[in-house]
Amino acid sequence: MTTDTIAFIGGGNMASSIIGGLCASGWPVNCIRVSDPSASQREKLHKLYQVPCFKSNLECVTNANIIVLATKPQVLKQAIKSIRDSLSQTQPLVASIAAGVTGPDILKWIGSPLPLIRVMPNTPALVNRGVSAMYANDLCSSQHKETVNHIMTAVGKTVWVNTEADIDTVTGISGSGPAYFFKLMEIMIEKAVQNGLTEDDAKTLVIETAAGAAELANNSEQTPSILRKQVTSPAGTTEAALLSMESSGIDQVVTKGINAAIERSRELAIILGEH
Ligand SMILES: NC(=O)c1ccc[n+]([C@@H]2O[C@H](COP(=O)([O-])OP(=O)(O)OC[C@H]3O[C@@H](n4cnc5c(N)ncnc54)[C@H](OP(=O)(O)O)[C@@H]3O)[C@@H](O)[C@H]2O)c1
Structure with a gap:
């Protein structure tokens, strides 16, 4: 062959x-x-x-x-x-x-x-x-x-x-997506350090949490939504965090960001095709 x-x-x-x-x-x-x-x-x-x-x-x-x-x-x-x-x-x-x-x-x-x-x-x-x-x-x-x-x-x-056209959507999800997760990691590391942890420990805790969550989502039969509910005990710490994030508009913020990336992908296609 x-x-x-x-x-x-x-x-x-x-x-x-x-x-x-x-x-x-x-x-x-x-x-x-x-x-x-x-x-x-x-x-x-x-x-x-x-x-x-x-x-x-x-x-x-x-x-x-x-x-x-x-x-x-x-x-x-x-x-x-x-x-x-x-x-x-x-x-x-x-x-x-x-x-x-x-x-x-x-x-x-x-x-x-x-x-x-x-x-x-x-x-x-x-x-x-x-x-x-x-x-x-x-x-x-x-x-x-x-x-x-x-x-x-x-x-x-x-x-x-x-x-x-689906490629523009993909660009806004998985193409730019690693940067969204890096941004979240940056915020989490910064908060950990501000609360007294060392930079090294903060990095290990945040990166391993991200990698572990991805691995769990990948290996589980459950959707990310169910997995999130499973770690959210009533009146517990995770619920406090998620309620606060939701009331601050996390869904709208992320949706707006993804839409901006998709829109920019469409614009770039026009600019690159013309130059
Ligand atoms: N990195 C990513 O995560 C990612 C994700 C999705 C898509 N992409 C796409 O993948 C492509 C490559 O990205 P990359 O990160 O690998 O970029 P890169 O590291 O800059 O590689 C591009 C290479 O092409 C060379 N080059 C420049 N002009 C050329 C020519 N006329 N003929 C042949 N080679 C030429 C460059 O040389 P010089 O540096 O000497 O100019 C450079 O070594 C990009 O179009 C990017 O949009 C990348």
Whole structure:
């Protein structure tokens, strides 16, 4: 059986994590290629994973049948320009992890209708605990979807969404979501220290509480709502905290924040498509 050859355009944090996960899952290193303008980044990737690294995007995509676009969104158009003729000729499967750049804009820049999968990962992918949502355009076969699913499960879990607009919602939930939990952790650590705990103890208590709650929610048959009720004894401390948070409008504050992220994702798609 032959393995597909994947070319990563951009070898930064996210590409590096996915490549690491792929290598660990047994994808042959000679079937992974990566291009990046930075010599030190290429050296780092080659040292870590022994994958062929290229300065030239065009050289990188030669003989590849899967292209993963992994540059920052602002430079994606320019990166595509350097490979568009080759892609139009070889008609590979394209996957893009660039936040905010729509599939139709990518295909417009390539200038050819290709099977394209938009992927929205999140930062815990850097420690193989990411979750990615993916949307496949009409030209993708189930084999294409299976292949990209395999690539992204190298750094965490995956879900498929039915419309490209759902990617904006995903951005407001799991894409930006780690920052919401970090914000809560920041507040909790600060309060613990203000109440006399050491910074180290506060960090351990807060981070382990977050990780433990996530693990419990993941392993339990119950919904987070039921789990919350189970730890909330009548007239107890948790109830006091939750009643206070609810009366201060925690539901509205979080809802407003998520809506702002979704709205910004829609706006960025327009701005990035125009520039
Ligand atoms: N990190 C996340 O949590 C996350 C979550 C969701 C989506 N994403 C998306 O994933 C993509 C990559 O993010 P990242 O955090 O891995 O960014 P990153 O670390 O900055 O990696 C991007 C790499 O692309 C290189 N590059 C710049 N111009 C290029 C070109 N024309 N051709 C080829 N490579 C080029 C950059 O080199 P220089 O640094 O030398 O410019 C850099 O090494 C972004 O589009 C982001 O929106 C990331």
